[in-house]
Amino acid sequence: MEHIVIIGNGISGVTLARHIRKLSDKKITIVSAETDYFFSRTALMYVYMGHMKFEHTQPYENWFWEKNRINLKKGYVENIHTNSKTLQFADGDTLQYDKLVIATGSKPNKFGWPGQDLEGVMGMYHKQDLDNLEKHAPNKDVCKRAVIVGGGLIGIELAEMLNSRSIPVTFLVRESSFWNGVLPEGESAMINRHIKNHHIDLRLSTNLKEIKSDENGKVKSVIIEETGEELECNVVGLTAGVSPNIDFIKDSAIETGRGVKVNRFLETNIADVYAIGDCAEQHEAIGNRRPIEAVWYTGRMMGETLAQTICGNRIEYKPGHWFNSAKFMDIEYQTYGWVFAKSRENEAHFHWKHQDDTKCITVAYHKDSNEFLGINTFGIRMRHEIFDKWLTEKRDVDYVMNHLSDANFDPEFYSKFENDILSAYNNQLQTA
Amino acid sequence: MSNKLNHSMSLAKPDALNITTKQKIALILGVVGLFILALALFNTNFPNKGLFLTLSLGLIVLGTIVYSREAYLTKLEGIKNDGQWFKSISSRGIWGWILGVILTGFYIVLYFYPKYLGLGQGADGANTGLISLFDPLSQLLSGRNASQWFVYGTLYTIAILAFGYKFILKYRHNRYQQIRTVSVMFFQLGFAFLIPEFMYVMNNDLPYYDLKSIWPLNYYIFDEWSVNGFLSNGNIGLALILFGIISIFVITPILTYKFGKRWYCSWVCGCGGLAETAGDSFRHLSSKKMYAWKLERWLIHLVLVFSVVMTTAMVYTYLGYDKNDFWLTRSVFISLVIGFLTIIFVGVMYFKRQELGKDAKYGAIGFFSVIALLLIMHFTGTTDNVFYVKASSLRSAYGIYIGSIFSGVIGTGFYPILGSRSWCRFGCPMAAILGFQQRLFSKFRITTNGGQCISCGNCSNSCEMGIDVRHYAQKGENIVRSSCVGCGICSAVCPRGVLKLENDSMKGRINPTEVLLGNDVDLMELVNQK
Ligand SMILES: Cc1cc2nc3c(=O)[nH]c(=O)nc-3n(C[C@H](O)[C@H](O)[C@H](O)COP(=O)(O)OP(=O)(O)OC[C@H]3O[C@@H](n4cnc5c(N)ncnc54)[C@H](O)[C@@H]3O)c2cc1C
Ligand code: SF4
Numbered sequence A: 001m002e003h004i005v006i007i008g009n010g011i012s013g014v015t016l017a018r019h020i021r022k023l024s025d026k027k028i029t030i031v032s033a034e035t036d037y038f039f040s041r042t043a044l045m046y047v048y049m050g051h052m053k054f055e056h057t058q059p060y061e062n063w064f065w066e067k068n069r070i071n072l073k074k075g076y077v078e079n080i081h082t083n084s085k086t087l088q089f090a091d092g093d094t095l096q097y098d099k100l101v102i103a104t105g106s107k108p109n110k111f112g113w114p115g116q117d118l119e120g121v122m123g124m125y126h127k128q129d130l131d132n133l134e135k136h137a138p139n140k141d142v143c144k145r146a147v148i149v150g151g152g153l154i155g156i157e158l159a160e161m162l163n164s165r166s167i168p169v170t171f172l173v174r175e176s177s178f179w180n181g182v183l184p185e186g187e188s189a190m191i192n193r194h195i196k197n198h199h200i201d202l203r204l205s206t207n208l209k210e211i212k213s214d215e216n217g218k219v220k221s222v223i224i225e226e227t228g229e230e231l232e233c234n235v236v237g238l239t240a241g242v243s244p245n246i247d248f249i250k251d252s253a254i255e256t257g258r259g260v261k262v263n264r265f266l267e268t269n270i271a272d273v274y275a276i277g278d279c280a281e282q283h284e285a286i287g288n289r290r291p292i293e294a295v296w297y298t299g300r301m302m303g304e305t306l307a308q309t310i311c312g313n314r315i316e317y318k319p320g321h322w323f324n325s326a327k328f329m330d331i332e333y334q335t336y337g338w339v340f341a342k343s344r345e346n347e348a349h350f351h352w353k354h355q356d357d358t359k360c361i362t363v364a365y366h367k368d369s370n371e372f373l374g375i376n377t378f379g380i381r382m383r384h385e386i387f388d389k390w391l392t393e394k395r396d397v398d399y400v401m402n403h404l405s406d407a408n409f410d411p412e413f414y415s416k417f418e419n420d421i422l423s424a425y426n427n428q429l430q431t432a
Numbered sequence B: 001m002s003n004k005l006n007h008s009m010s011l012a013k014p015d016a017l018n019i020t021t022k023q024k025i026a027l028i029l030g031v032v033g034l035f036i037l038a039l040a041l042f043n044t045n046f047p048n049k050g051l052f053l054t055l056s057l058g059l060i061v062l063g064t065i066v067y068s069r070e071a072y073l074t075k076l077e078g079i080k081n082d083g084q085w086f087k088s089i090s091s092r093g094i095w096g097w098i099l100g101v102i103l104t105g106f107y108i109v110l111y112f113y114p115k116y117l118g119l120g121q122g123a124d125g126a127n128t129g130l131i132s133l134f135d136p137l138s139q140l141l142s143g144r145n146a147s148q149w150f151v152y153g154t155l156y157t158i159a160i161l162a163f164g165y166k167f168i169l170k171y172r173h174n175r176y177q178q179i180r181t182v183s184v185m186f187f188q189l190g191f192a193f194l195i196p197e198f199m200y201v202m203n204n205d206l207p208y209y210d211l212k213s214i215w216p217l218n219y220y221i222f223d224e225w226s227v228n229g230f231l232s233n234g235n236i237g238l239a240l241i242l243f244g245i246i247s248i249f250v251i252t253p254i255l256t257y258k259f260g261k262r263w264y265c266s267w268v269c270g271c272g273g274l275a276e277t278a279g280d281s282f283r284h285l286s287s288k289k290m291y292a293w294k295l296e297r298w299l300i301h302l303v304l305v306f307s308v309v310m311t312t313a314m315v316y317t318y319l320g321y322d323k324n325d326f327w328l329t330r331s332v333f334i335s336l337v338i339g340f341l342t343i344i345f346v347g348v349m350y351f352k353r354q355e356l357g358k359d360a361k362y363g364a365i366g367f368f369s370v371i372a373l374l375l376i377m378h379f380t381g382t383t384d385n386v387f388y389v390k391a392s393s394l395r396s397a398y399g400i401y402i403g404s405i406f407s408g409v410i411g412t413g414f415y416p417i418l419g420s421r422s423w424c425r426f427g428c429p430m431a432a433i434l435g436f437q438q439r440l441f442s443k444f445r446i447t448t449n450g451g452q453c454i455s456c457g458n459c460s461n462s463c464e465m466g467i468d469v470r471h472y473a474q475k476g477e478n479i480v481r482s483s484c485v486g487c488g489i490c491s492a493v494c495p496r497g498v499l500k501l502e503n504d505s506m507k508g509r510i511n512p513t514e515v516l517l518g519n520d521v522d523l524m525e526l527v528n529q530k
């Protein structure tokens, strides 16, 4: 029986294993150094905030794996010998495979800041990071202040986490406005205000220079690049993005760039070795996507796709329309299609914001053809299915604006804003 | 693993650590209010009972109000579940167990030893103790002294109102939650508490009737004394009992078809009302494990069978043989029941067999055993004695084990241990009927928003009915489950806007998928067509 070995028990590896099991009887082993069972990384924050316990982040009960004949092996893979098709574990163990899938995810970026390896400095990616945070920031007495470096999605989650335990947070963001490499100006500005409303000390256009240590090798303070100001703190969270977790592969014959290089079939340069999820890097970006897509949904889609290939139906990874979502403290965000921070050539944005400053949308469309290109929505839930359909049908922006209520996904009895939005849209057209 | 559970088991690190001074004062107010009740319980004879009762209930309500305002209005609108698995009281810690023991104890005394509450312990059968403290209020409303049920009803209503207020503040960004909560508060105060008292004032022969409490939840409505009570009261009584019948056979199916069982369980019902308000802090404690679901399906359907058989037997025994007394004789009745069950059974098997899948077999076994039981009872029933004893002992067993122990002692007393809706989930026969219909003939579903789920588990965690919502959502599949009471909390807590409760057409309501929206359209077609 063919033995499929998957390194990494995250969403991509687990989705792959589930689908292979549905399609075939192959022997499947999932290897991970992090936890015994698959858990949802996206839910780590809720464990620290006390909304859930760690076990609730596990999407499948423990019996699931045995019932579906998916072997789980805990261990850290140190080397891959592609000639002999063998994995070498840190504890000396080895494992033979017929086909190997690398799904090792990401690790937090560290940019060589002085003091970045001190005690109390941590990323927020792995379960171990969560345990570490629990140790260094159990409450506001032990952790008098935390400094977060890097204004992305994980940074704001970490800020919300610490805030839930009343730990004062200083949030250093390199950009002039929160996540404005992705979000258009109006939205980014609204999130800035929302962060401050939560009493978080948000410092825009601010870089970290150095992390200082106390006599025991623990964090004592950070120094700010621009002002030289020293901020006392007990915890430093490094959340300046992630990069593929593939250092252990660098010595093998498998081609790597920033990530494990793959073609559209998710195959690496070595036969029978594949890569999916956060750690895979496309030779060429697909459409507007990035070569490395480090999000939950794409990991899942790659898993769904590769299962077909491994089970004999070789197909390309061909993702549909882009979508994503996140939550900024209390404000939910969804996006469908492409809305860029700055509209590209021939593109225009329509922006609407509610006066309560917690809801807004931005619609991107083509200036000449009026084709609807994408929408960002804050504080209003929208239907994935409808936008996917409109994007496929290449609807024009007027159509979309006039039918926005079809796409509303807010709970029943919520106030509706479609009329407001539409009249703002019509006004803008008249003045433009 | 998280070490949190250990924290909450310790008394030395009480939750009070994290609350504000204002909240501490509010807690003290509430505790003083409860203390007055405790004093009354231990037979302190208050001079001016009306005053002390007002003071006690007033302090409890005031404490809850001040506490919740401080907890929620000082923060921005949003999900407020911080620390729910840390706090001892809401994570089966020591305070949770203490509360559970107190509540359970209260229910046992209430149902089985009301004399310890002071029922009729004074001179000439007057009340003493806790019950006597409530005499003034009862006198005011209906001109009679309080009973243990009046005390219970008052406290129950106060709990729904005060904690309902808290719940409304907690979800002040969510209109669905607010309106639904106002609705349960209204039905509890009006229909369960005030109207029956006023009905008594108007006509004191009528049996207590909470109009919104429908058979089989209201298992005594078709008891002989109850039916006689109604029938001996002319048109109004007749109208009431007809309403009871119409409620279950006409109103219920129509509303459930249109809105799902939530119209009752989360908008009207008193058990549900208490669970949603006072029980809100415990909703996440319900087990989401597969074995709990299996147990649930056995238990709740057994209780349903029990209640149908019991009610049929009850009614049967007091009906006559002879057409001259009343057109509804024993044989007519038993044929009606069998005919009705058969129509439902055949209809479901014909139209919905596919959807039931494996469950169809269990359904068939259940159906035939009920019919067999009814027939055996009918034919052995000719020996009146045997049957008479049987029906009444069935009825009293039901009253004790299901009506009191299951729904009260376990259902409510165990809130801090089993979660807020263990009665609704494992025991309520009304929920079984509504759920059966919701699963098969209803426009209601929870729509999953394409491929947006990140499997975080917030939805499953907060489902009081123990539904593993994530199991469906992460497959892009709508949630159509008989047990879902449509509370909408899963939708509220979902950080990615994945879930929406809605009523839409029946077509495409159940949509199992393997590959989610967002991936290659050809792949979706290939995999999902099967
Ligand atoms: C806090 C946080 C919040 C997030 N929120 C969102 C969100 O809201 N939406 C979204 O789309 N995305 C979100 N993401 C990103 C998303 O979680 C990732 O894209 C996704 O988990 C990647 O899945 P994966 O299967 O590729 O890898 P991972 O989940 O990283 O799994 C890889 C596994 O492989 C193991 N491993 C690595 N190397 C080895 C080795 N040598 N030997 C053995 N085991 C190894 C790792 O320990 C890990 O367990 C979030 C990420 C974080 C950290
Ligand atoms: S599935 Fe959702 S709406 Fe239904 S009972 Fe559970 S939490 Fe409530």
Ligand code: SF4
Residues within 6 Å of the ligand: B452, B453, B454, B455, B456, B457, B458, B459, B460, B469, B470, B473, B474, B493, B494, B495, B496, B497, B498, B499
């Ligand atoms: S809460 Fe939402 S995102 Fe999280 S598992 Fe449930 S449906 Fe998915």
